[in-house]
Amino acid sequence: xxxxxxxxxxxxxxxxxxxxxxxVAGTIDLSGELxxxxxxxxxxxxxxxxxxxxxxxxxxxxxxxxxxxxxxxSELAREPPSRSRPRQEKAEPRTASRSRPGR
Numbered sequence: 001x002x003x004x005x006x007x008x009x010x011x012x013x014x015x016x017x018x019x020x021x022x023x024v025a026g027t028i029d030l031s032g033e034l035x036x037x038x039x040x041x042x043x044x045x046x047x048x049x050x051x052x053x054x055x056x057x058x059x060x061x062x063x064x065x066x067x068x069x070x071x072x073x074s075e076l077a078r079e080p081p082s083r084s085r086p087r088q089e090k091a092e093p094r095t096a097s098r099s100r101p102g103r
Contacts (some may be wrong), residue, residue: 004057005017005069010049014042018072026076038065 003020011017014031035043041064042048050061060066 002070003061003073005053006054006057008051008059010051014048015050016043018059018076020069020073021057021078022069024073024077028072028075 006021007019009017016028019025051092054060057069058066
């Protein structure tokens with residue numbers, strides 16, 4: 001069974017903090033994704049802040065688009081790639097930040 005979104009909270013700069021029922025949680029950055037007729041209204045911060053979770057566990061906005069939970073879960077749950085570089089080097093920016101239970 002696919003994990004369901006339990007909570008979503010709007011963050012500045014068109015980001016969302018999302019929590020799933022299996023403990024996966026993190027931040028999704030939508031700032032570069034709000035193109036096209038359906039998503040463009042979400043560029044208005046007041047509209048973006050109206051985000052909710054529907055009865056199916058999808059992130060949605062009133063009279064607007066919804067986001068598939070499986071894509072967000074996959075982005076937040078994937079493990080970072082292994083690196084051969086030293087830890088002191090700065091990591092490249094990512095669109096999602098992860099938090100998992102016990103970490």
